[in-house]
Each structure stands twice: as structure tokens, then as C-alpha cells.
Amino acid sequence: MWLAAPELWSRRRTAGELVLALVLGLMAAGTEELTGSAGLRLLVVGAVTPLLSLLRRRLPAPVLAITGALAPLMSGFAPLMMVVGWSAGRRIVGAGRALVAFTVAYGLFVGTMLVDTWSQQTPLTLVLLTTLYFLATAVVPGLASRYWTQRRTLLHALQERNSQLLRERAMVEGQARLRERQRIAQDMHDSLGHQLALISVHTGALEVDPELTPRQQEVVGVLRAASVTAMHELREVVGILRDGVEGRAPVDESGRVARGTAGIGGLVDSARAAGNAVELRYKGEVRPLAAAADHAAYRIVQEALTNAYKHAPGAPIEVELRYEPDSVVVEIVSGAVGAPARGEVVSGGQGLTGLRERARLVGGIVHAGPADDGGFRVAGVLPYGVVEAAPFVAAEDDFRQQSPVAALGNGDPVMDWTVSERELAMGGKSGGGGFALGCGIALAALLVLGAAGVFGMFFLVGSVNDGMIDPAEYERVEIGAPEEEVRDQLPSGDTVTTTGLSGKGPKEPAGSRCLVLMSSELGDSIETEPVFRFCFKGDKLIEKKSYEVSR
Known part of the structure; x- marks a missing residue:
């Protein structure tokens, strides 16, 4: 729409502009009729006023000049003068151009008034009165509008600038995090990879030793398979740390998925092969989980079985997966300790803590504690979908706080304001603080004009006695x-x-x-x-x- 420059109007905005133009036209025509005008003059005023109102956005300076020239001849142009002054102050680019436009409009306004009423008033009195009228109806709205617009533009630029700074900060921290992950990956590969390779080689040689009994060879085979699986998982973890992307779990040499709910059966089979009594149960209709939640379920079972091996060797273990309507419950219960573990039990002390953090990141929870029969129970509740993790920028530093609407409508984070900065920039809790401050300046200007008007009225009233x-x-x-x-x-x-x-x-x-x-x-x-x-x-x-x- 050509009249909507420089932005396009919605249907509501178009309807509002048309209603405003119609109201201004009716007000102008009604004022002219009250002052004794009739006939063609009323029609002209009623038609010209809406037209100028609609053109004020596309042609702010010409409309301001035309309105200033016609206002002295048409008393109903006062409301239109205020609306046109507001639009001109906001839309004329450059302070110099705005000054020229308002000066030309003022000159036309005063000149038309002098020509129309030269024989009835003294020139100086006429210029004084017309100047006050023009300041009140055109200059004050223009200044208030220009201040409000410049403040909003400045805030918009600050939003963009700070959004860019936060994105750059996230990129820098992401690069630093990636370098640290690569360093950790290299250390893990150099240290753990070497040890696991030695375990795999020695257990492989021991497995074919003819002096071992079949039962011993079977246990050594389980150890060799565990070391091979550990090497595969280490390779995957190292790849994740280096690339920063976690994909689907790889498939091992047996063809089953190494990690995920589909791999829980393999964990149970390995535990049974090692001589543990493990029972696996499924309840409910099996449903797929998101990759992160699927991985978390696998890790919960793996860590719980590992703890049972270390702290309750030989105790029966029950593994249950319950598919509830809104989540899956993974529960591992080990029986009471039968005999103390032989040899040294190595524990990092971070297993259950890591499980709780992993479950939290996918929107679930993990509980671990003693069971009723003296054993130990580990249970995790995981959603089928993955709840988005907390944003990288902490809530107290979130730039979105400064406005109920996201910064620029593009989803980017915005500035993190302190309370004092928010009050300064937004005028307190209200998003219209800039407008209120601009109106405050306009009100102060109106008060000055009002004081001048009151002084003029006292002067006129006092001078009446002299005539x-x-x-x-x-x-x-x-x-x-x-x-x-x-x-x-x-x-x-x-x-x-x-x-x-x-x-x-x-x-x-x-x-x-x-x-x-x-x-x-x-x-x-x-x-x-x-x-x-x-x-x-x-x-x-x-x-x-x-x-x-x-x-």
C-alpha cells in the first residue's frame, strides 16, 4: 500500500488509519460549521482533512507545509495540525530537514494569518498569538514524537548490539569448550586406550590356555568381550568429545546396538555369563525413546549392574522396564549381600551422581537407595521426548528480561539489564516508559506555553480597562x-x-x-x-x- 510508507500496514492498522482520517474530517467540518461556514467550504474541509491525514506518513514535510498554510483559514484544522506535527517529527529524516520543514510550515502559517487578518490586528500581536498557537499544535507534538522515535531506535540498536555480543560470547566459549574436550579426548585415548588394549590382548591369550578349565575359559571370555566393548565405547566417547555431536550408538561385532534400551538385554546376558542371577522384565507397550533418553536408560542399567557386581557379588538382580503413558521407568533391584567381595573394590564415587545429571538433562529423575529386603534399588523415570536443557545464558543474565517480547522477533537473546538500567531505559516496569518520558517533555513545553498564555490573558484583561x-x-x-x-x-x-x-x-x-x-x-x-x-x-x-x- 503506497500510503503506508515506509512499512506495510496490517488490516487492523489500515482500519485504524481510516477511522482516524474520518474522525479528523468530521471534527474539522463540525468546527467550521460552528464558526458559521456552510456549503462548499464544509465539503472542502471535510474532504481535504482526511486526505492530508492519510498522506502524512508518505509525504510528511509537504503535508506539514500545506496544513500550516491552510490552518489559519480553516479553524477546524487544529486537531489535524497536531497529528501532522507528530508524524512529521517522527518521519522526517535528519534534524536539519526537520528544522527546515517546521520553519517553512511556520512561515506559511504566520504569513497566511497576517494576510487574512491584516486589517484587524497589529502585526506584532498577531505574530505572538500565531507563534504560540503553532508551538502548541505543531512543534510540541513534533518534538515529543521525535524524541520518542529516537529513543526507540536507540533501544533497538542496543538490542541488536547486545544480541550480537552474546552470540559472539557463546561462540568464544563454545570454541574454548571444544578445545578442552579435544584435550580430554586425547588424554583418555592415550591412557585408557592403552590399558584396555593390554587387557584385551592378555585375556585373549589366556582364553585359549589349555591349562584352564572350561568354566575359567568362559569367565576369561566374558572379560575379553567386556574389554573389547569398553574399547568400542571409549572410541565413541572420544569421538563425541572431539566433534561435540552425539549420534546413534554404534553396532558392535555381534550386531546389537551397543547403547540404548535395545542393548539392555546384552548387558543382562553378559551379567549372567559372569555367573550372576539376573532377571529382565518388560511391562507395558514398548515405545521408542529419544536418543538421549534411550542412552540414559542404558547407562542407568549399566551403572546399577556394575554397582551390584562390586558391592553385592552373587546377589540376585532384577531389572524391570515399565512403559508408562508419559514416561518409562527403569528399575534395578539387587538382593541382600550374600558374601563380602574378594579383593579390592575400585569405585570412582561419581556413578550415581553422573546418572542423576544425565537424567536431569533429558527431563527425568534418578533415585538410589536401600530396598525393603536389605538390598539396593536404583530407579529412573525418563520422558519419551527430550525436554530442552536450560539455555546457555543463565536466567539472571537473560537479555529477554528487558521486554515481555523477545528482542527483535528473531529469537535471539537480548540484553541483561540491572534494575536501575531497566528503570532508566524503560521508564520503570512499563514498556512504554520512553513514550511517557517523551510526553513528559511535551507536557513541560505545554506548561511553559500555558504560562505564557496565562500571562498574555492577564495582559489582555488588564488592557481592557484602557479601552x-x-x-x-x-x-x-x-x-x-x-x-x-x-x-x-x-x-x-x-x-x-x-x-x-x-x-x-x-x-x-x-x-x-x-x-x-x-x-x-x-x-x-x-x-x-x-x-x-x-x-x-x-x-x-x-x-x-x-x-x-x-x-
Whole structure:
């Protein structure tokens, strides 16, 4: 839509602009009708006002100039003048251009007013009144609008800048994190890889030793398979640390998935082969889990079985997977300890802690504690979908706090404000603080104009006494009285209220000097005004007349 420059309008915005134009047109036409206009003038005002209102966004400077030129001729243009001034202050690019536009509009406004009422007012008084009117209806709204717009533009730029800074900070921290992960991966590969390779080689050689019994060879085979599996998992973990991406679990040489709920059966089979009594049960309709949750379920079973091997060797173990409507429950219960473990039990002390953190990241929980029969119970509740982890930027540093709407509508984080900065930038808790502050400046300007107007009103009221008399005073003055005596009795008439009264009415006596004063009483019509005229010649009052004039 051409009138909507520079942005496109929605249907609601278009309807609002049309309603505003219609209201301004009706107000202008109604004001003109109250002042006595009729016919073609009303139609012109009612048509020109909505047109200028719609054009003010596309052509702010020309519309401001046209409105300033027509406002003195059409009294109904005052509301339109305020709306046009607001739009011009906001949309004219550059302070210099805005100053030129408002100066041209002011010159046209004053010039039209002077041409239209030159014979009725003194020029200085007219310029003063028109200046105050133009300041109140055009300059003050323009300044308030320009301030509000510049403040909003500055805030928008700050949002973009800080959004970019946060993205750059995240990139720098991500690179540092990636370098640290690569270092850890290299250390793990160099240390654990070598030890696992030695275990695998020695157990492989021991497995074919003819001096071992079949049972011993079977146990050594389990150890060799465990070392091979550990090497595969170490290789995968090292790849994740280096690349920073966790994919699907690889498939081992047996063809089964190494990690995930599908691999839990393999863990149980390995435990049974090692001589443990392990029972695996499934309840409910099997449903797929997200990759991270599937991995977490596998790790919960693996860690629980490992703890059972170390702390309760020979005790029966029950593994159960229950598929509930909204989550899967993984429960591992080991029986009471039968006999103490032989040899040293190595424990890092971080297994269960790591499980709780892994479950938390996918939106689940893990519980570990003694069972009722004296054994140990580990249970995890995991959702089928993965709940998004907390954002990288902490909540207290989230730039979105500064506004109920996301920064720029593109999902980027925004500035993290302190309370004092929020109050300064947004005017307290309200998102319209910038607008309120701009309106406060406009209000202060209006107060200054109001004070000037009040002073002007007091000046006008005080000057009325210098140009007005009662009819009784007029009757007491006698023709033939000395001029000095008469002037002492009458006001001086040197006031703006009597401007435009001279030269009207009956013809003045030749060679006389006349003093025209207003009457304190109203005339017979609102369009006429009763006046008293005193004419002097030769230092004497030679004539006094009472008549009505039209302003």
C-alpha cells in the first residue's frame, strides 16, 4: 500500500488509519460549521482533512507545509495540525530537514494569518498569538514524537548490539569448550586406550590356555568381550568429545546396538555369563525413546549392574522396564549381600551422581537407595521426548528480561539489564516508559506555553480597562469641554482591544482627532460591537457619537 510508507500496514492498522482520517474530517467540518461556514467550504474541509491525514506518513514535510498554510483559514484544522506535527517529527529524516520543514510550515502559517487578518490586528500581536498557537499544535507534538522515535531506535540498536555480543560470547566459549574436550579426548585415548588394549590382548591369550578349565575359559571370555566393548565405547566417547555431536550408538561385532534400551538385554546376558542371577522384565507397550533418553536408560542399567557386581557379588538382580503413558521407568533391584567381595573394590564415587545429571538433562529423575529386603534399588523415570536443557545464558543474565517480547522477533537473546538500567531505559516496569518520558517533555513545553498564555490573558484583561467605558460615563461627557479635561476623565484607548475600531462608523469631522472606546455593554448582535467616539478640534470636544461596528 503506497500510503503506508515506509512499512506495510496490517488490516487492523489500515482500519485504524481510516477511522482516524474520518474522525479528523468530521471534527474539522463540525468546527467550521460552528464558526458559521456552510456549503462548499464544509465539503472542502471535510474532504481535504482526511486526505492530508492519510498522506502524512508518505509525504510528511509537504503535508506539514500545506496544513500550516491552510490552518489559519480553516479553524477546524487544529486537531489535524497536531497529528501532522507528530508524524512529521517522527518521519522526517535528519534534524536539519526537520528544522527546515517546521520553519517553512511556520512561515506559511504566520504569513497566511497576517494576510487574512491584516486589517484587524497589529502585526506584532498577531505574530505572538500565531507563534504560540503553532508551538502548541505543531512543534510540541513534533518534538515529543521525535524524541520518542529516537529513543526507540536507540533501544533497538542496543538490542541488536547486545544480541550480537552474546552470540559472539557463546561462540568464544563454545570454541574454548571444544578445545578442552579435544584435550580430554586425547588424554583418555592415550591412557585408557592403552590399558584396555593390554587387557584385551592378555585375556585373549589366556582364553585359549589349555591349562584352564572350561568354566575359567568362559569367565576369561566374558572379560575379553567386556574389554573389547569398553574399547568400542571409549572410541565413541572420544569421538563425541572431539566433534561435540552425539549420534546413534554404534553396532558392535555381534550386531546389537551397543547403547540404548535395545542393548539392555546384552548387558543382562553378559551379567549372567559372569555367573550372576539376573532377571529382565518388560511391562507395558514398548515405545521408542529419544536418543538421549534411550542412552540414559542404558547407562542407568549399566551403572546399577556394575554397582551390584562390586558391592553385592552373587546377589540376585532384577531389572524391570515399565512403559508408562508419559514416561518409562527403569528399575534395578539387587538382593541382600550374600558374601563380602574378594579383593579390592575400585569405585570412582561419581556413578550415581553422573546418572542423576544425565537424567536431569533429558527431563527425568534418578533415585538410589536401600530396598525393603536389605538390598539396593536404583530407579529412573525418563520422558519419551527430550525436554530442552536450560539455555546457555543463565536466567539472571537473560537479555529477554528487558521486554515481555523477545528482542527483535528473531529469537535471539537480548540484553541483561540491572534494575536501575531497566528503570532508566524503560521508564520503570512499563514498556512504554520512553513514550511517557517523551510526553513528559511535551507536557513541560505545554506548561511553559500555558504560562505564557496565562500571562498574555492577564495582559489582555488588564488592557481592557484602557479601552472601555460605561454608557453612563459617555453621557456625563459634554460637548465643548476642554480636551485635556475630557481625556483625564476617559481611558487612554491605547490597547490592542480597540485595534480595528477606528475608521468605521459615521464620517469623522474634518481636521479632528478622534478617540474610539468600547462599551461595557453588549450589542444587539454577536456580530457587532457598540462603541463610543469622541472627536477633538482646537483643544475642545466638538463631537461625541455612539454606534455599532462589525469587527
